[in-house]
Amino acid sequence: MDKRLEQQSALFVMDGVKGGHDGMNYGTPKKFRKKQQNTLDVATLASEVRAGNRISLSKAITLIESSNAEHKQQAQSLLQELLPHTGNSIRIGITGVPGAGKSSFIEAFGSMLCELGKKVAVLAIDPSSSISGGSILGDKTRMEELVRKPNAFVRPSPSAGTLGGVHKKTRETMLVCEAAGYDVILIETVGVGQSETYVRGMVDFFLLLVLTGAGDELQGMKKGIMELADGIIVHKSDGDNIRPARKTVQEYKQILHFLQPATPGWMSTALAVSSHEKTGLQETWEMIRAFQEKVYASNYWTIRRHKQTRDWFHAMITDHLLDSFYQNTDNKMQVSRLEEAILQGQLTVTQGVNKLFEK
Amino acid sequence: MDKRLEQQSALFVMDGVKGGHDGMNYGTPKKFRKKQQNTLDVATLASEVRAGNRISLSKAITLIESSNAEHKQQAQSLLQELLPHTGNSIRIGITGVPGAGKSSFIEAFGSMLCELGKKVAVLAIDPSSSISGGSILGDKTRMEELVRKPNAFVRPSPSAGTLGGVHKKTRETMLVCEAAGYDVILIETVGVGQSETYVRGMVDFFLLLVLTGAGDELQGMKKGIMELADGIIVHKSDGDNIRPARKTVQEYKQILHFLQPATPGWMSTALAVSSHEKTGLQETWEMIRAFQEKVYASNYWTIRRHKQTRDWFHAMITDHLLDSFYQNTDNKMQVSRLEEAILQGQLTVTQGVNKLFEK
CATH class of the missing domain: 3.40.50.300 (P-loop containing nucleotide triphosphate hydrolases)
Known part of the structure; x- marks a missing residue:
């Protein structure tokens, strides 16, 4: 997410929470309406979730599970809103x-x-x-x-x-x-x-x-x-x-x-x-x-939870690095060619890795 | 290692094996001598290792354990030479x-x-x-x-x-x-x-x-x-x-x-x-x-050994990707800053990962 956009969106969310939960935007200039509508939805959803509405909770989870790019961004705004709770x-x-x-x-x-x-x-x-x-x-x-x-x-x-x-x-x-x-x-x-x-x-x-x-x-x-x-x-x-x-x-x-x-x-x-x-x-x-x-x-309760969050963050960093590497078709093909050569004893494992990253 | 250079070096190694084990290079044009000398050493070492000479075996292992760039290359030539055995x-x-x-x-x-x-x-x-x-x-x-x-x-x-x-x-x-x-x-x-x-x-x-x-x-x-x-x-x-x-x-x-x-x-x-x-x-x-x-x-013997070699290769690929990422001081600093923000509940883990890779 772009940094400026995120700050903006965080502000809109705050406005939404302060300014009533009916989803209407009295007095908002027309040109901002669409954008604000989106972010207000997140704020409304957040307060409905916190109020214990099960339908809203289901909606929130569907948002989190969605692979749509806009939904993903909304899901993260929602989560950030809910984090303190x-x-x-x-x-x-x-x-x-x-x-x-x-x-x-x-x-x-x-x-x-x-x-x-x-x-x-x-x-x-x-x-x-x-x-x-x-x-x-x-x-x-x-x-x-x-x-x-x-x-x-x-x-x-x-x-x-x-x-x-x-x-x-x-x-x-x-x-x-x-x-x-x-x-x-x-x-x-x-x-x-x-x-x-x-x-x-x-x-x-x-x-x-x-x-x-x-x-x-x-x-x-x-x-x-x-x-x-x-x-x-x-x-x-x-x-x-x-x-x-x-x-x-x-x-x-x-x-x-x-x-x-x-x-x-x-x-x-x-x-x-x-x-x-x-x-x-x-x-x-x-x-x-x-x-x-x-x-x-x-105090192991807190120690473990912090460790779990850190591990989650680092696992996601590793996932990202591996995904970006293996999503590249050239890399994937080269890995399986080199794997074959290694198994047939034509190359050492170290030589295989060196070849892969020599560019 | 450059592919051409590696083929060349493999050839020299082969020459070394065929052409006597005394380490001398009768009739080699002067300008090639140094390079060939190096590769001949590896070939000689390889045959000494294979002949069961324990001092040469120790030398070979020291070469493998060395972190010197030239030694590393020689170690890989030596290993490639020995792989079939x-x-x-x-x-x-x-x-x-x-x-x-x-x-x-x-x-x-x-x-x-x-x-x-x-x-x-x-x-x-x-x-x-x-x-x-x-x-x-x-x-x-x-x-x-x-x-x-x-x-x-x-x-x-x-x-x-x-x-x-x-x-x-x-x-x-x-x-x-x-x-x-x-x-x-x-x-x-x-x-x-x-x-x-x-x-x-x-x-x-x-x-x-x-x-x-x-x-x-x-x-x-x-x-x-x-x-x-x-x-x-x-x-x-x-x-x-x-x-x-x-x-x-x-x-x-x-x-x-x-x-x-x-x-x-x-x-x-x-x-x-x-x-x-x-x-x-x-x-x-x-x-x-x-x-x-x-x-x-x-047949599980062979299945396991193949799996071990493949796993070794993939573990080294992952190590390489993680090392290149974390060796960058900026990345390391950003990771620990984001980790702190996540633990304090200011950011979701996904937002942290997105921020890290947004550039």
Whole structure:
């Protein structure tokens, strides 16, 4: 964004906030009207979001997810407007193998939190959704109880392309939800692979859902995932499954004892939960509250959040540099030619890199 | 390197190989002598390395580690010359907490391999050595038995600065050792932190050394390290320690069962070893041989090595792009100014990135 234009737009936004929220511009000279109209929309949207209007919140997130250049600029003005009102939630990442019952857990856990008076936002990060396109409809129908709660906001997966993009948009969506007064943000990882590491990098507490039979379960999971978890839920602990679930909880506790803690000063632990019978949900919330208290007290809460923001900034700088390099067709072709020559033993790796950048 | 110059130099190198190894240039016109002398040295060095001359091998590695521009070019000519003769070793990475006895294990294990008729090269990767400077002398005095074996070559840690640099140099050193006919390359991680991941990315088999009392041990280790290991050695299993070591072996086997295997098709396992009593060393070699057989058969051996080379190339491209960006003082200053503004909530992360690249 041009610097002058940005300052101007910031001013218009301020005017908009001061000068009534009806979107009309009495007495504004005609030649400024169109421009001011645009920026006033952002200001109005910002105050509607802050007032807790869920339709406006949805609109704001759509603006953030848009790839249209004008929308992108408006989204950034909106975010800048909302920034001072962000950060006042607990951000919880939730992951687990397919079939672990993430949606039914979020439905039950989120509903309980709403009944405790919390405002709960559910976001999903799904780097694969642009390919499969499958989970968006799924989200809408899965959490029937939760979506009817006035305190809940359930947003389906963003449909953005690259993982870097989803990452960025989920972070920005999270900030908008915080400005809208949501106390608890639940971020569900829908995809497999890299998404867990991304989510770990944007949340305070990371929850792993597993089923009984720990060994077999973990075979299908990403390496190192257990060491990212602040808490493990052994899910579907109901009926005949209660006893094996309790045994699995003990097994996980034993493994967690061997591993380095995901959060300094917090000993990760495991719990048996049934979303069907609604057991273990309060204990889950107590665990998260105990975590929050400990990590607040040690100041690691702020340290981690600052680190996450810095890492996000640096990751976006790296993404930008790599994108600009690989978007150039010549570079891309030369890289794959050189790669081939290296694999065939015609060139050393260093020679390949030197050739690439010799111009 | 200029393409024409490189072809020329490759020709000179070929001439050097064909035309006797005494380094003299009978009948060469005076005006070419200096240039040809340089390239002939590389060819001579290459053939000396291939003939198994350990002094020449040391010289070749010093050339690779040099930061002098001319040396760098010569090092790359040398490597290109040697490339067709590389790849015929088993590359073993060895890591463990300080005090686990990595050096005494390498001393005992390497000596046993030499007695089996293997040629063994020991390299160390130590990203911290440029700061501490401590481990270089240590290496020389530690492996007294091994360094006296005619079949062994022990190279102290490289003294290069950045991790990226060490990484690259250890890889290239490994290739030179392979061209010199070493069958087993042992790469010891001396530092802590990132180095394990780098070493995992350049070896076939990754060995983790631990002591008895698994839980306490692992507390000091890097997250996810156990999931990188193809084998775990419970070390110092001698005297009163034999029983607890056997118990620890069982505990590790149980944990390994829960984790995703480091190498597809290979079930990572644990062994008790005493380097002092020389027990468990043959079992360690049998384990590595069994691994090799399995992974060869599934073709994952080649798949992994190709992937490692490609990853190395792409990591060096990324390093180059990031270095050129951050080496610019203006960029560096702007990044830290923007970072500050972002942390204080004045700018969104996206706005920060846009500002950085708006020029």
